[in-house]
Amino acid sequence: MFSMTNKAGVTAAWRISLGSTIVFALGTTIAFLLLHHYVAQEIQRRSDAWLTGEVSVLTDVAEKTPRGALYDRIVDEIAELATKEVPVGRGPVGDPSRAVFFLETDAHSELKLWVGPGDGAIFLRAIQQSRFTPEHPVELPVAQFPIPYRVVQYIADDGSRIYLGMSERNDRQVLDRLRTWFLVIFIAIVLLGFAITFVSSRRLLRRVQGITETAAAIDENNLKSRVPATPGSDEVAQLAATMNRMLDRIATAVGQLHTMSDSLAHDLRSPLTAVRGKLELALMAGNREQSEEHVAAALEGLDRLSHLLTTSLDVAEAKAGALRMHRTRFSLNALVRSMTELYEPSLLEHHIQLHVEENAEILLDADAGLFQRLLANLMDNAVRHLPSGSNVWIALRQEQEFVCLRVWDDGPGFPPEVGLCLFEKHAKGNASHGYGLGLAFVHAVVTAHGGQIVGSNQEAGGAQLTIMIPARAERLSESAFLAG
Amino acid sequence: MRILVVEDDTTNREFLRRSLEENSYEPVLASSAAEAELASRTGDIDGAIVDLMLPDGDGISLIQRMKANGLSAPVLILSARRSVDDRVFGLETGGDDYLTKPYAITELLARLRNLVRRTETHPSETKTILQVRDLKMDLLRREAMRGDQVLDLTTREFALLEFLCRNAGRMVTRSMILDQVWGMRIEPETNVVDVHIYRLRNKIERRGEQPLLKTIRGMGYVLNDK
Numbered sequence: 001m002f003s004m005t006n007k008a009g010v011t012a013a014w015r016i017s018l019g020s021t022i023v024f025a026l027g028t029t030i031a032f033l034l035l036h037h038y039v040a041q042e043i044q045r046r047s048d049a050w051l052t053g054e055v056s057v058l059t060d061v062a063e064k065t066p067r068g069a070l071y072d073r074i075v076d077e078i079a080e081l082a083t084k085e086v087p088v089g090r091g092p093v094g095d096p097s098r099a100v101f102f103l104e105t106d107a108h109s110e111l112k113l114w115v116g117p118g119d120g121a122i123f124l125r126a127i128q129q130s131r132f133t134p135e136h137p138v139e140l141p142v143a144q145f146p147i148p149y150r151v152v153q154y155i156a157d158d159g160s161r162i163y164l165g166m167s168e169r170n171d172r173q174v175l176d177r178l179r180t181w182f183l184v185i186f187i188a189i190v191l192l193g194f195a196i197t198f199v200s201s202r203r204l205l206r207r208v209q210g211i212t213e214t215a216a217a218i219d220e221n222n223l224k225s226r227v228p229a230t231p232g233s234d235e236v237a238q239l240a241a242t243m244n245r246m247l248d249r250i251a252t253a254v255g256q257l258h259t260m261s262d263s264l265a266h267d268l269r270s271p272l273t274a275v276r277g278k279l280e281l282a283l284m285a286g287n288r289e290q291s292e293e294h295v296a297a298a299l300e301g302l303d304r305l306s307h308l309l310t311t312s313l314d315v316a317e318a319k320a321g322a323l324r325m326h327r328t329r330f331s332l333n334a335l336v337r338s339m340t341e342l343y344e345p346s347l348l349e350h351h352i353q354l355h356v357e358e359n360a361e362i363l364l365d366a367d368a369g370l371f372q373r374l375l376a377n378l379m380d381n382a383v384r385h386l387p388s389g390s391n392v393w394i395a396l397r398q399e400q401e402f403v404c405l406r407v408w409d410d411g412p413g414f415p416p417e418v419g420l421c422l423f424e425k426h427a428k429g430n431a432s433h434g435y436g437l438g439l440a441f442v443h444a445v446v447t448a449h450g451g452q453i454v455g456s457n458q459e460a461g462g463a464q465l466t467i468m469i470p471a472r473a474e475r476l477s478e479s480a481f482l483a484g
Numbered sequence: 485m486r487i488l489v490v491e492d493d494t495t496n497r498e499f500l501r502r503s504l505e506e507n508s509y510e511p512v513l514a515s516s517a518a519e520a521e522l523a524s525r526t527g528d529i530d531g532a533i534v535d536l537m538l539p540d541g542d543g544i545s546l547i548q549r550m551k552a553n554g555l556s557a558p559v560l561i562l563s564a565r566r567s568v569d570d571r572v573f574g575l576e577t578g579g580d581d582y583l584t585k586p587y588a589i590t591e592l593l594a595r596l597r598n599l600v601r602r603t604e605t606h607p608s609e610t611k612t613i614l615q616v617r618d619l620k621m622d623l624l625r626r627e628a629m630r631g632d633q634v635l636d637l638t639t640r641e642f643a644l645l646e647f648l649c650r651n652a653g654r655m656v657t658r659s660m661i662l663d664q665v666w667g668m669r670i671e672p673e674t675n676v677v678d679v680h681i682y683r684l685r686n687k688i689e690r691r692g693e694q695p696l697l698k699t700i701r702g703m704g705y706v707l708n709d710k
Binding site: 292293295296297298299300302303304306307310338339341342343345346349369372373376377379380383384438 | 584586640666667668672673674676679680700703
């Protein structure tokens with residue numbers, strides 16, 4: 001499996017480097033072609049400018065110089081001089097005198113003067129085979145010369161024609177050199193670029209592969225592997241860090257799940273045994289009435305079991321930060337009123353007096369269902385644990401952005417053995433017949449809403465619980481809660 | 485009335501079938517979302533009971549699909565989750581209801597009855613006078629009488645008695661009472677409801693007569709109409 005990922009890493013590196021190299025090479029080639037075109041045009045433009053400039057000078061000289069023995073020599077020398085001013089390719093490239101020719105014909109197209117390489121007659125023949133527009137340079141292929149000449153024609157007033165030509169050899173050499181250099185540099189850069197891209201993407205992908213291997217090594221039994229920390233703060237290092245954080249969270253969640261299922265199994269076994277026992281008794285009962293009695297008791301046991309399961313899971317989920325909430329805005333006063341109205345007969349039955357202290361209407365953003373159950377739990381506690389003749393007080397107060405719910409009584413207080421673990425599951429007094437889930441649930445609901453709960457025994461005797469909850473659900477705390 | 489039952493667990497499905505038949509409903513059974521969709525297209529359905537956990541998809545999307553296909557009947561959602569999904573809340577406001585497992589069959593039947601009635605506005609909903617044997621309730625005047633004796637009831641006791649009267653002859657569970665009379669979905673660990681019933685009973689029962697309000701142990705209460 002790893003060899004597969006390795007191969008995949010190599011092909012991915014290959015693909016990345018090949019792709020980027022091809023794009024780079026294509027781009028460079030297009031840029032070079034444009035540049036080449038521009039340079040070639042520029043060279044020709046310069047040559048043509050030189051040719052037209054020189055031919056007018058030469059014509060001028062030819063016209064002004066009287067015909068005679070001196071004429072040939074003067075024009076010859078001027079032509080010689082002109083050839084030394086060739087705009088491009090001076091220096092080591094060939095013999096400039098071979099690069100330029102000067103040719104004059106009379107009105108009958110007879111060769112009058114020839115300055116240039118080789119035989120003037122060959123050039124004359126070539127000229128006669130081409131069409132010229134005066135003062136417009138054209139390309140002229142000449143027999144025996146592999147490289148054509150660029151030639152400009154000028155017609156003097158006496159009808160004689162003057163031709164100045166320059167070999168394109170130098171121009172072509174310049175362009176040839178340009179192409180050669182480009183090719184060499186191009187190949188070098190492309191190869192180097194490919195190598196660099198390949199190596200760096202390979203290195204990057206190898207780090208990604210490390211993450212892949214870690215992920216592959218993780219199964220339900222091994223959540224301990226972590227991606228090796230990579231230095232720096234680039235995207236891959238961030239990926240590694242994120243991955244590790246995610247693994248931490250998963251490990252925590254799985255750990256909590258184990259704890260949860262263990263404690264759930266523990267919570268359910270004894271009540272299940274009780275239900276089973278009642279059903280067995282029902283089967284063995286001598287008459288229908290007795291049997292029905294046991295079945296009814298078993299049903300009641302099942303209801304308690306279901307309630308226990310619900311609460312137990314809620315407490316565990318809240319501890320794991322995964323309790324689902326459906327927040328709405330409701331009046332806490334109204335909720336407390338209907339809850340006291342529901343429980344008052346029960347409390348009175350036990351000769352317990354309930355006193356509610358409230359002044360202003362308090363609106364709370366919370367899960368109303370959870371709060372109903374929270375209050376029911378507190379009331380159930382009062383009914384179950386307070387001795388006859390006790391008093392319970394409930395006080396509602398708004399303190400800035402917090403809602404304070406205080407419940408206290410003049411009973412015996414929390415038993416000393418419950419002590420510090422008041423809100424832990426299974427924390428209950430020796431005399432209690434409950435499952436020790438009530439206050440754990442209350443605590444879970446309060447913390448899930450971002451609040452705090454403090455329980456203590458008052459100096460004057462009696463237990464007291466103080467719950468502080470943010471009145472408004474902060475978007476942040478809720479999302480943090482969901483993410484947590 | 486044809487009730488579509490979508491439940492993949494065979495035992496539960498059979499149990500629902502029997503209970504529905506005993507209460508003169510006509511159950512249409514489906515064990516998967518695909519079967520349910522087919523059944524909802526082909527048969528005239530007056531109500532549906534849908535389990536959220538199905539082998540071939542979740543119940544919420546099934547309900548959404550069935551409604552998109554023109555199912556107008558109300559849906560009772562059965563959820564194994566104790567804290568109910570937000571999406572269920574969304575459906576609930578759309579006229580449907582939910583029940584968490586394990587449920588008392590009487591509660592399921594009562595909720596189903598409510599749902600089906602809600603869509604047809606049953607005459608008993610609009611009745612202003614309720615009568616069970618010689619117990620008479622005038623809802624407009626907020627007055628209850630046993631024979632010719634006016635009963636002295638608190639507002640909540642009146643609401644409790646009204647709920648019992650509306651369900652006369654049928655069993656109601658404690659959680660139904662808490663839900664319908666107090667608007668609370670809680671499971672108290674003490675006998676709060678029993679105390680209220682006890683007080684109400686003291687006000688409506690007459691010594692020496694057959695009791696009107698009967699306790700069925702382990703289940704709930706029945707207001708005897710015979």
